Amino acid sequence: MKEDRNCQWRVARRPRGNVVRDDFAYTEEDVPTPGSGEFLLKNYYVNLAPVMRMYMSGESVAGERALDIGDVIHGRGVAEVVESKHPDFAVGDFVHGQMGWQTYKVSAGTAQEKFRKVPDVGLRYTVALSALGMTGFSAYFGFVDCGRPKSGDVVVVSGAAGGVGTHVVQIAKAMDCRVIGIAGGPEKCALIKSLGCDATIDYKSEDLSSAIPDACPEGIDLYFDNVGGDTLSVCLENLAMHSRIVLCGSISEYMLDEPYGLKNYTRLRRTNSLMQGFFIYNHVDDFDRAEADMCRWLESGAVRPVEHVFDGFESVPDALASLYSGQNTGMALVRVRRGPHDEE
Numbered sequence: 001m002k003e004d005r006n007c008q009w010r011v012a013r014r015p016r017g018n019v020v021r022d023d024f025a026y027t028e029e030d031v032p033t034p035g036s037g038e039f040l041l042k043n044y045y046v047n048l049a050p051v052m053r054m055y056m057s058g059e060s061v062a063g064e065r066a067l068d069i070g071d072v073i074h075g076r077g078v079a080e081v082v083e084s085k086h087p088d089f090a091v092g093d094f095v096h097g098q099m100g101w102q103t104y105k106v107s108a109g110t111a112q113e114k115f116r117k118v119p120d121v122g123l124r125y126t127v128a129l130s131a132l133g134m135t136g137f138s139a140y141f142g143f144v145d146c147g148r149p150k151s152g153d154v155v156v157v158s159g160a161a162g163g164v165g166t167h168v169v170q171i172a173k174a175m176d177c178r179v180i181g182i183a184g185g186p187e188k189c190a191l192i193k194s195l196g197c198d199a200t201i202d203y204k205s206e207d208l209s210s211a212i213p214d215a216c217p218e219g220i221d222l223y224f225d226n227v228g229g230d231t232l233s234v235c236l237e238n239l240a241m242h243s244r245i246v247l248c249g250s251i252s253e254y255m256l257d258e259p260y261g262l263k264n265y266t267r268l269r270r271t272n273s274l275m276q277g278f279f280i281y282n283h284v285d286d287f288d289r290a291e292a293d294m295c296r297w298l299e300s301g302a303v304r305p306v307e308h309v310f311d312g313f314e315s316v317p318d319a320l321a322s323l324y325s326g327q328n329t330g331m332a333l334v335r336v337r338r339g340p341h342d343e344e
């Protein structure tokens with residue numbers, strides 16, 4: 001990456017199956033100059049999320065416009081204002097919002113880009129992409145608003161060692177629930193245990209159809225679904241009365257040509273249960289509430305962000321590909337360049 005150039009990753013072609021290097025094109029441009037009412041941002045970190053493959057496939061998701069071949073790939077970043085002709089953004093401000101996969105950006109601070117100043121909660125500024133970004137807020141609105149947890153609820157979280165999952169586990173503990181986390185492998189299970197899980201299930205070595213009823217003998221009150229497929233199916237078989245299932249994501253199905261196709265959804269009927277999906281961008285008007293609650297939990301130590309940092313702007317395509325095989329633990333970020341909060 002050249003410091004004095006705007007380096008970018010663009011869509012070279014539509015992915016088939018998981019993303020591979022040839023799906024991406026690396027380009028460089030002059031660093032742009034802000035006009036009246038604009039500011040120049042220098043990018044320090046970008047986040048990675050499973051939804052990015054959908055952007056590259058030409059789907060209009062997450063409130064972002066569909067990408068054409070040759071477009072800079074969408075991605076949120078945390079960046080410093082280095083020049084400003086905008087009344088609300090001063091040089092030296094740290095902000096987070098829609099940076100795209102590039103090292104600089106000129107912005108007019110539009111509603112679409114959703115730039116917000118990084119709140120000071122005594123943590124490094126990457127918290128704006130994890131706990132106080134779309135990932136932490138997805139955990140918040142999915143769990144709190146859709147899941148409507150009650151003290152003592154038995155909560156099962158799949159994808160528990162991922163970005164959303166690590167936040168859900170901790171919010172659930174902060175709200176006095178009993179939490180069973182599902183993750184792949186002993187290291188990930190140890191991590192989620194350290195975050196507060198009362199029990200863990202390693203879905204790669206255990207049989208879910210016996211492990212879930214063993215861990216939840218009275219049934220599941222709240223299932224937070226990040227993975228879909230067989231895990232969702234087994235959880236539906238083990239619902240308590242009046243349970244809630246939150247449909248956050250279905251990462252186990254994203255590469256399938258045909259969706260998994262639930263056959264046992266009728267279990268909802270027998271238990272008077274509710275299955276509800278949510279989409280984070282439908283909650284934008286309520287972000288201040290999520291930020292206030294998350295800041296409170298961060299400041300008290302009830303929630304700590306778990307970040308998996310890939311190093312270097314060059315690594316973004318490979319880092320994205322690795323998400324779909326679960327190589328990240330916690331929130332996946334790429335460090336574009338070293339910034340003020342980075343240790344040497």
Ligand SMILES: NC(=O)c1ccc[n+]([C@@H]2O[C@H](COP(=O)([O-])OP(=O)(O)OC[C@H]3O[C@@H](n4cnc5c(N)ncnc54)[C@H](OP(=O)(O)O)[C@@H]3O)[C@@H](O)[C@H]2O)c1
Nearest residue numbers: 138159162163164183184226248249250251252279280326
């Ligand atoms: N509804 C919304 O608005 C919204 C917002 C954000 C995210 N999401 C969705 O929420 C889910 C989690 O997002 P995230 O940002 O936390 O992703 P993430 O950090 O990449 O974590 C996802 C985890 O899922 C696990 N996984 C991957 N492939 C799997 C498979 N085939 N079967 C079971 N588990 C698998 C991996 O952990 P293991 O190693 O443990 O398998 C991975 O770490 C995704 O499906 C995403 O699309 C939805």
